[in-house]
Amino acid sequence: MSPPENVRVAETTIAVRNPELDTFGHVNHAVFLNYLEHARYLALEEAGFGWDALSENDWQIYVVRIELDYVSQAKRGDELLIRTWADGFKRTIMELAQEIVHASRPDEVVARARVKAVWIGPDRRPMRVPPYVREGLTSPPTAG
Numbered sequence: 001m002s003p004p005e006n007v008r009v010a011e012t013t014i015a016v017r018n019p020e021l022d023t024f025g026h027v028n029h030a031v032f033l034n035y036l037e038h039a040r041y042l043a044l045e046e047a048g049f050g051w052d053a054l055s056e057n058d059w060q061i062y063v064v065r066i067e068l069d070y071v072s073q074a075k076r077g078d079e080l081l082i083r084t085w086a087d088g089f090k091r092t093i094m095e096l097a098q099e100i101v102h103a104s105r106p107d108e109v110v111a112r113a114r115v116k117a118v119w120i121g122p123d124r125r126p127m128r129v130p131p132y133v134r135e136g137l138t139s140p141p142t143a144g
Helices: 029-047 049-057 131-138
Strands: 012-017 060-068 079-088 093-102 103-118
Touching: 012 029, 029 060, 029 093, 029 103, 029 131, 049 103, 079 103, 079 131, 093 131
Parallel strands: none
Antiparallel strands: 012 079, 060 103, 079 093, 093 103
């Protein structure tokens, strides 16, 4: 599930820290959810839609489903690269795909995820994913 060609892909780098390890010296499985969440918000920011826009509009994004496949291990000192891209939209749902690889070995996949998130409006009900968010996540990145 690597990103398709000609799709905007946000990349986030994270260094594995000691408190994130399990007793076997591997990144604890639950920690990957934190890595992925951090990368999703940075992807939104890169697409032109950050925390300020959520706050100003009194909107929230609720993750309703995550499928996460663990492929290989990550250990203390590893630098990981998280790739995030839009995988589709429904009326109120944004679907994202994410892939974690070793930064020094980008073909070596550590984990793959699919995320469904619902956009929530000021009335605390699902709302349409804003068109400029769809556009920002799917339009090709600008050169420069």
